[in-house]
Amino acid sequence: MTTTITIRRPDDWHVHLRDGEMLKAVVPYTARHFGRAIIMPNLVPPVTTSASAAAYRDRIMAAVPRGVSFTPLMTAYLTDTTDADDIGAGHRDGVLTAVKLYPAHATTNSSHGVTDIKSVAPVLEAMQRAGMPLLVHGEVTSPDIDIFDREAVFIDRVLTPLLADFPALKVVMEHITTQEAAEFVAANAPRLGATITPQHLMLNRNALFVGGVRPHFYCLPVLKRERHQIALRKAATSGQSCYFLGTDTAPHLRHLKEAACGCAGVFSAPVALGCYAQVFAEENALDRFEAFASLNGPAFYGLPANEDRITLVSGHSNGSAMVPVSKDGELVTFEPIEPITWAVRNATSA
Numbered sequence: 001m002t003t004t005i006t007i008r009r010p011d012d013w014h015v016h017l018r019d020g021e022m023l024k025a026v027v028p029y030t031a032r033h034f035g036r037a038i039i040m041p042n043l044v045p046p047v048t049t050s051a052s053a054a055a056y057r058d059r060i061m062a063a064v065p066r067g068v069s070f071t072p073l074m075t076a077y078l079t080d081t082t083d084a085d086d087i088g089a090g091h092r093d094g095v096l097t098a099v100k101l102y103p104a105h106a107t108t109n110s111s112h113g114v115t116d117i118k119s120v121a122p123v124l125e126a127m128q129r130a131g132m133p134l135l136v137h138g139e140v141t142s143p144d145i146d147i148f149d150r151e152a153v154f155i156d157r158v159l160t161p162l163l164a165d166f167p168a169l170k171v172v173m174e175h176i177t178t179q180e181a182a183e184f185v186a187a188n189a190p191r192l193g194a195t196i197t198p199q200h201l202m203l204n205r206n207a208l209f210v211g212g213v214r215p216h217f218y219c220l221p222v223l224k225r226e227r228h229q230i231a232l233r234k235a236a237t238s239g240q241s242c243y244f245l246g247t248d249t250a251p252h253l254r255h256l257k258e259a260a261c262g263c264a265g266v267f268s269a270p271v272a273l274g275c276y277a278q279v280f281a282e283e284n285a286l287d288r289f290e291a292f293a294s295l296n297g298p299a300f301y302g303l304p305a306n307e308d309r310i311t312l313v314s315g316h317s318n319g320s321a322m323v324p325v326s327k328d329g330e331l332v333t334f335e336p337i338e339p340i341t342w343a344v345r346n347a348t349s350a
């Protein structure tokens with residue numbers, strides 16, 4: 001038996017597209033399903049100014065296949081020396097949608113991240129005045145905090161004071177992974193929102209060790225225990241407007257993941273939308289899928305929902321493919337433990 005569902009075209013509120021050959025290889029997968037995407041700035045070196053964001057946007061647009069409509073929404077990487085005037089001007093000019101806070105060394109390419117939140121107060125004040133959201137990678141980095149506790153400790157030590165010090169600042173807690181985060185976001189909505197990834201909805205930390213170590217399930221924040229997975233599934237499918245789709249598709253070449261010290265990040269762009277639909281179907285919540293995928297994100301960012309539609313269908317086995325990246329190597333597409341049975345049938349223009 002197959003089920004189909006047609007919804008407004010979704011947006012992806014958390015995407016890594018990288019640069020160069022990798023950018024060219026991955027952009028088509030995001031652009032064919034999603035109308036817009038928030039583009040993460042953690043390149044090497046990072047995108048830290050409006051000028052570098054504008055140049056990066058041009059490189060992304062050059063990689064969008066002809067005939068596909070796709071709008072990258074750019075972000076700047078917050079550092080201890082970010083210029084508040086440049087960020088404000090970038091926002092007024094329509095170049096910058098948001099600013100990204102990585103605590104220094106929290107995740108892939110975050111060595112330039114903020115070491116002390118006080119040093120960026122002028123930038124946060126300017127963003128608060130402009131209504132420009134701050135996107136946070138919500139993990140503390142102190143080595144004495146257990147890796148499975150870093151998100152919950154971030155909420156207590158960093159996010160709670162930040163929300164109090166900047167009471168009108170809009171904040172997105174990216175890729176939430178815990179029950180604590182889901183509850184904290186709902187309690188602080190609507191100025192606080194959260195993205196949730198397919199892997200954190202479909203897997204828990206046991207998946208990292210099924211039959212051996214599984215590097216393609218390794219991402220940050222790392223998968224948590226089952227009670228958190230259950231809480232995230234409940235949150236995403238609740239219909240509450242503070243939760244929205246953000247895949248955190250994060251491509252790394254296969255040989256850099258299948259390594260003695262493998263990179264963090266799951267490449268999910270080709271299959272992500274099917275994964276989300278499957279979760280909503282399993283939770284008997286397909287009637288709330290459009291809110292999570294296509295309505296809540298634009299509402300948080302103050303943007304209109306997309307006018308075109310996309311149709312998904314169940315009953316398809318969706319064999320995940322390897323995506324070649326020039327002669328450099330290849331990407332392994334996310335393949336959860338249970339088969340993905342939902343796929344995009346077609347996207348129609350408005």
Ligand SMILES: NC(=O)N[C@@H](CC(=O)O)C(=O)O
Nearest residue numbers: 016107108219220250264265
């Ligand atoms: N999520 C990840 O595990 N990795 C991301 C960085 C990030 O989103 O934290 C990446 O850039 O590879």
Ligand SMILES: [Zn+2]
Nearest residue numbers: 107137174220
């Ligand atoms: Zn992150």
Ligand SMILES: [Zn+2]
Nearest residue numbers: 016040248250
């Ligand atoms: Zn990310």
